[in-house]
Amino acid sequence: MDTPLSPLQTEQFDHDGYLVLKGMVTPTACDLMLSVAHEHLRTAVAPIEYEADVGYAGAPASRDAPGGKTARRLRDAWHRHACFRLWAEDRRLTSILRALFGEPVCITLAHHNCVMTKHPDFGTATGWHRDIRYWSFDKPDLVSVWLALGPENAHNGGLKVIAGSHRFEIGRHQLDDLDFLRPDVADNQPLFARGVSLDLDKGDVVLFHSGLFHAAGRNDSSAVKTSVVFAYHGASNAPVAGSKSALAGSVAL
Numbered sequence: 001m002d003t004p005l006s007p008l009q010t011e012q013f014d015h016d017g018y019l020v021l022k023g024m025v026t027p028t029a030c031d032l033m034l035s036v037a038h039e040h041l042r043t044a045v046a047p048i049e050y051e052a053d054v055g056y057a058g059a060p061a062s063r064d065a066p067g068g069k070t071a072r073r074l075r076d077a078w079h080r081h082a083c084f085r086l087w088a089e090d091r092r093l094t095s096i097l098r099a100l101f102g103e104p105v106c107i108t109l110a111h112h113n114c115v116m117t118k119h120p121d122f123g124t125a126t127g128w129h130r131d132i133r134y135w136s137f138d139k140p141d142l143v144s145v146w147l148a149l150g151p152e153n154a155h156n157g158g159l160k161v162i163a164g165s166h167r168f169e170i171g172r173h174q175l176d177d178l179d180f181l182r183p184d185v186a187d188n189q190p191l192f193a194r195g196v197s198l199d200l201d202k203g204d205v206v207l208f209h210s211g212l213f214h215a216a217g218r219n220d221s222s223a224v225k226t227s228v229v230f231a232y233h234g235a236s237n238a239p240v241a242g243s244k245s246a247l248a249g250s251v252a253l
């Protein structure tokens with residue numbers, strides 16, 4: 001694709017730190033990914049990260065507690081099934097990322113690389129954070145790619161974002177030990193007030209910069225919410241030697 005994004009879309013991504021691409025993935029491709037995810041959830045195909053492992057507020061205390069085996073992430077989507085890999089290396093997507101990074105791109109096999117689920121029971125909310133907390137790279141400059149396999153909104157725990165927050169200077173006192181924005185800090189209140197919920201339909205894709213603050217609520221619907229999430233970096237942006245990002249490896253696309 002010669003011009004994968006319009007100048008306006010490129011400007012939106014730079015300015016807001018995120019960009020929604022409506023209907024990028026066909027319902028057929030989404031349904032295949034959904035059916036594989038459901039089967040892997042049903043038969044508990046490893047590796048799985050459970051709500052109890054994530055340990056967010058309200059999560060079951062252990063895997064043996066009620067709801068402790070509620071899946072949060074079907075990890076390693078890249079190796080899990082070809083349908084996820086096909087999406088991760090979709091030429092339309094990689095040309096967009098190449099244009100945004102201004103160089104060839106790699107996918108990191110460290111966080112995210114997963115199918116993310118949010119269950120009505122025991123699925124927990126996620127506080128405001130920047131995804132860069134998951135990785136160690138020379139530059140804090142990755143892009144997460146979130147594919148909605150069904151509707152996502154404020155009711156079922158969809159993403160909320162603070163536009164432009166990838167450029168905000170944040171003081172250490174605003175963050176907790178895990179780099180979440182502290183709900184009790186006065187300086188954070190104007191940031192929270194700027195948060196908006198994204199309304200996504202099946203096949204919609206959100207690209208967001210690893211510096212963008214985002215969060216998500218609980219799932220108050222009756223259906224599991226399922227999304228596929230990968231992250232990418234420019235080929236010249238190397239993982240820090242010895243870090244989890246380096247150990248997990250990246251694949252050049």
Ligand SMILES: O=C(O)CCC(=O)C(=O)O
Pocket residue numbers: 116118124125126131157214215216217
């Ligand atoms: O679905 C959620 O709760 C938010 C997920 C998220 O932002 C993350 O895991 O980094």
